[in-house]
Amino acid sequence: MSLTLYLGCVIRTVQPEVEKAVKETLSRIGVSFSEQPEASCCAPSWFFSLSREAWLRLNERNMRLLNSTVVTACDDCFASLSDAFRIIAESKGVKPPGLKPFQTLLLERLREVKPRLGFKGLRCAVQHSCRFLRPAGRGLDNPEDPKTVKSVLEALGFLPVSYEGELNCCGGFVSDENVGGEMARLKAGSAEKAGADCIVATCSHCMLRLSPVSRIPVLHLGQLSAFSLGSDPLQIGFPEALLRRVVKR
């Protein structure tokens, strides 16, 4: 299986350990991938809000560069590329490149390769990103009862924890810091109250919003998968506090 990996701006600049973890995961589940360093920002909703033309033209350029099936490591990138590629492809009468979120690919591959896992036991609260859940018409998961990320966690030996407000938006894209911060505080507090050891996200902007207000670590799914599949915790930014909570198999 050969794919082009689109990591997104936040991972490439602010979260290199997540990039390492996503790449290690893909290698360990037998996915070969290439990268396209010339691809730019996917110009998501905040950009679209200012200029639909810039959003479409930046992604027309990205579509030219990313000409094989693309796997995205951030749900915001997935949504922006998916919407833009569909509009551009329709206007040109061509087929858009295939796109797949990291967690969808991971679930498919884990069911096939059934890897040997080193650990079990961590209690994880899933931050289901709005971009992955909606619009429901995209058909990635059931927006009222999403299962993808929880199934990945279970396949990796972790324990998904349900919590109050689990499907709420984390406030990642609210420009007013007070409002966005309050939304994130409510979510992170609820996850902690439910007994979670960590919060697991698949969108970089959810991570950026939740991390500063959460008293429990906020991780990208790729960090948990890479850890479970045998990567060095130091290289993938796996928090020391969580190492004490996992149980060796």
Place this chain on the structure above:
Amino acid sequence: MIETLRKKGAGNPLKCVQCGSCTSACPVTLIREDFNPRRIVGSIARFNRLPDQDPWLCSTCSLCSERCPQAVNPFSIIMVLRSVLYENGGEAPLSILKMVEQVRETGLAFPLTPESREKRRLLCLPEAGLSEQGLSEVRRILREAGFK
């Protein structure tokens, strides 16, 4: 305003029955009662004018559109409101303008600091950022789309 929404492919506010499903689903309204998607759509449908609410408060979660029984798509309407306000000289949040500026600098919306470059090097990750040619393409797109 209704015509602008139609041209930009946003939802149709005239189909709104003011049931309030959007507002009861809105996570921002829970914290800021003055942000009200039902009233935003209603003000356009009834008076065909820009509502007096800040569309930048929207979290873009799109739950309003998912819950709307009339397929009005308030989320899409709010996105178009933002662009109409911005095109007419209105202010956009500084955090967002900074990201646009950053895309012009490196092609990415967040800065490549010396610390992040060093971290990448230590993790044996390739250099991030676009080539000069790639950057000139991105800058041309932004210039032609009206960003100064």
